[in-house]
Amino acid sequence: DAKTTQPNSMESNEEEPVHLPCNHSTISGTDYIHWYRQLPSQGPEYVIHGLTSNVNNRMASLAIAEDRKSSTLILHRATLRDAAVYYCIQTGNNRLAFGKGNQVVVIP
Amino acid sequence: DAGVIQSPRHEVTEMGQEVTLRCKPISGHDYLFWYRQTMMRGLELLIYFNNNVPIDDSGMPEDRFSAKMPNASFSTLKIQPSEPRDSAVYFCASSPTTGTVGPGELFFGEGSRLTVL
Numbered sequence: 691d692a693k694t695t696q697p698n699s700m701e702s703n704e705e706e707p708v709h710l711p712c713n714h715s716t717i718s719g720t721d722y723i724h725w726y727r728q729l730p731s732q733g734p735e736y737v738i739h740g741l742t743s744n745v746n747n748r749m750a751s752l753a754i755a756e757d758r759k760s761s762t763l764i765l766h767r768a769t770l771r772d773a774a775v776y777y778c779i780q781t782g783n784n785r786l787a788f789g790k791g792n793q794v795v796v797i798p
Numbered sequence: 799d800a801g802v803i804q805s806p807r808h809e810v811t812e813m814g815q816e817v818t819l820r821c822k823p824i825s826g827h828d829y830l831f832w833y834r835q836t837m838m839r840g841l842e843l844l845i846y847f848n849n850n851v852p853i854d855d856s857g858m859p860e861d862r863f864s865a866k867m868p869n870a871s872f873s874t875l876k877i878q879p880s881e882p883r884d885s886a887v888y889f890c891a892s893s894p895t896t897g898t899v900g901p902g903e904l905f906f907g908e909g910s911r912l913t914v915l
Contacts (some may be wrong), residue, residue, distance in 0.1 A: 725823075726904070733802075733889050733906030734841070784829060785854060786904060788841035 693779045696705065699793040702768045703795050710763040712778030721782040725763050727774040734777065734788070737763065741769055768796050802907035804890050808861065814891065816878040819910045822871055822893030832875050833867055835888040841889070852861045887911050906912045 695713040702708040713784055714723065725737040736750045740761075743751040749765040764773055775791040801824040811817055823830050831846040845855040850867045858865070861883040862881070867873040877884055 728841075733891070733909055734904070735906070737901040739903075784846060784848070785843060786831075787843060788833075790840050 694780050694789060696770060696776070696778050696789070696792040698790070699795065701795045701797055702765075702772075704796055704798050705767055708765040708768045708772070708794065708796075709761065710765075710776050710778075710794065712763070713760050714778070714780040715759045716780060717780055721780050723752065723754060723761050724779040724781065724786060726777045726779065726786075727772075728777070728786070728791070729771075729774045737772070737776070768794075770796050770798065772796055801884070802890055802892050802905050804888075804907035804910050805911055808911045808913075809910065810915065811880055812915050814879045815914075816876065817880045817884075817914075818898075819888050819890075819912070821873045821875070821877040821907060822849070823873070824895065824905055825871065827892035827905070828895045829893040829902075830833055830867060830873050831891040832873070832895070833891065833906075835889060835909075836886045849896060866880030877912075882914045884914055885914050906915045 704733050715740040722739050726734040728734045729791050732791040738747055738750050740752045740754055752763045773794060773796045775793050778790045779786050802824055805820045815901055829848055832844040833841050834844055835841045841859055844857045845865045846853055847867045863877055865875045887909040889906050889909045891906040893904045894902045
C-alpha cells in the first residue's frame with residue numbers, strides 16, 4: 691500500500707484555521723488523495739478527496755501541490771468537535787490503507 | 799438511511815471460541831470493507847467485496863479468519879478459533895460505485911469491539 695507521511699500530532703486553537711500537511715512523494719498519475727477523520731470511540735468519517743485541483747466542501751478544503759507530492763487539509767475554523775485523528779490516504783484503486791494518522795488537539 | 803449497522807457492538811469470549819461479526823451495509827452500496835483497529839497496528843484493511851464478490855483478501859491475517867457476503871445486504875466476518883491477539887475493534891464500511899478511479903466515500907459502522915480472554 692502506498693505510504694503517506696503526516697505529523698503524529700498537532701495542536702490548534704479553537705476558532706482558528708488548521709492546516710494539516712501530508713506528503714505523498716510516490717504518488718502516481720491516477721492516485722487520489724483521500725482524507726478521513728476518526729473521533730474518539732467512533733468509526734472513521736469521510737472528509738474530502740481530490741486528484742489534482744483544489745477541492746472544497748462543507749467540512750474542509752484540500753489544497754494539492756502542483757507536483758502532487760504533497761497536500762494540505764484545511765479546517766477553516768477549528769471547533770472542539772474537530773479534535774480527532776486525521777488520516778491522509780493515497781490510492782489508485784479500492785484499497786484505502788489508513789496509516790497512524792495525525793492526532794489533532796483543539797485547545798479552547 | 800440508518801447507515802452501516804454492525805453487531806454485536808461488544809463481544810467478550812474465551813480463547814478457542816468461534817466469533818461471528820455481522821454487518822449490514824447501506825442499501826445500494828456496491829462495496830463492502832472489513833477493517834480491524836488496534837493500538838499497535840492502527841486501522842488495517844482485512845478484505846473487501848464488490849457486488850458480493852470478494853476482491854482482495856490479502857489483509858486477512860490467517861486461515862482462522864473468513865468473510866462472506868451471501869447477499870447485498872449482509873456480510874459476516876468469522877474467527878475460528880479465536881485467540882487473545884484477535885482482540886480489536888472491527889469496522890465494516892460500505893461505499894457506492896463512482897465514475898472515478900478508487901472508491902467513493904466510505905461510510906463506516908460504529909464497530910464491534912472484540913475481547914478474547
